[in-house]
Amino acid sequence: MSLGDPLEPVPPPVAGARAAPEDFWRRVPLAAMSAAQWESLCDLCGRCCLEKFVNRRNGKVHYTDVPCAWLDPVSCTCRNYAERRQRNPECVPLSPANLHRCRWLPRTCAYRLLAEGRELAWWHPLVSGSGDSVHGAGISLRGRPLHTAPVPPEDLARHMVDWPIWSRRARPD
Ligand code: SF4
Ligand code: SF4
Numbered sequence: 001m002s003l004g005d006p007l008e009p010v011p012p013p014v015a016g017a018r019a020a021p022e023d024f025w026r027r028v029p030l031a032a033m034s035a036a037q038w039e040s041l042c043d044l045c046g047r048c049c050l051e052k053f054v055n056r057r058n059g060k061v062h063y064t065d066v067p068c069a070w071l072d073p074v075s076c077t078c079r080n081y082a083e084r085r086q087r088n089p090e091c092v093p094l095s096p097a098n099l100h101r102c103r104w105l106p107r108t109c110a111y112r113l114l115a116e117g118r119e120l121a122w123w124h125p126l127v128s129g130s131g132d133s134v135h136g137a138g139i140s141l142r143g144r145p146l147h148t149a150p151v152p153p154e155d156l157a158r159h160m161v162d163w164p165i166w167s168r169r170a171r172p173d
Pocket of ligand 1: 041042043044045046047048049094105106108109110111
């Protein structure tokens with residue numbers, strides 16, 4: 001799959017296919033997961049690393065096309081994950097304890113899906129077995145027209161975007 005083509009289709013799983021036996025996320029509560037299990041839940045979509053606004057009146061989250069300066073727009077991962085809090089004081093490392101407060105997470109986020117008692121989608125790397133499926137399904141930021149130049153806080157509102165959360169081929173069933 002070409003890195004530059006986020007629209008490359010990824011076939012959905014065969015109907016009725018079972019998740020791999022190591023589908024720990026169905027058996028282990030979020031709060032009881034090991035650090036490795038917890039980290040592997042991240043599908044590396046990168047969406048949570050976009051600047052965003054929360055409407056205080058209705059709680060609606062508005063994303064922008066401005067990523068954190070530490071986000072690699074191709075891999076959609078943090079360039080310094082281990083020191084993310086030092087690099088960006090506004091970065092919020094997720095944990096079972098703060099998940100319920102992170103209502104700005106996208107609806108596709110694995111942590112949010114599981115916290116809401118829902119299933120991981122077919123394109124999640126743990127389900128598909130491929131790290132490319134999140135990009136091929138159009139969920140990640142790869143290939144999106146990101147604005148990577150610095151934007152002063154007072155100009156961020158001009159960068160709000162309304163990208164579809166679920167692309168047609170990524171929609172679960
Ligand atoms: S939105 Fe959720 S799944 Fe996507 S990169 Fe952020 S933490 Fe990971
Ligand atoms: S510092 Fe935080 S918000 Fe920025 S890219 Fe890294 S994980 Fe994302």
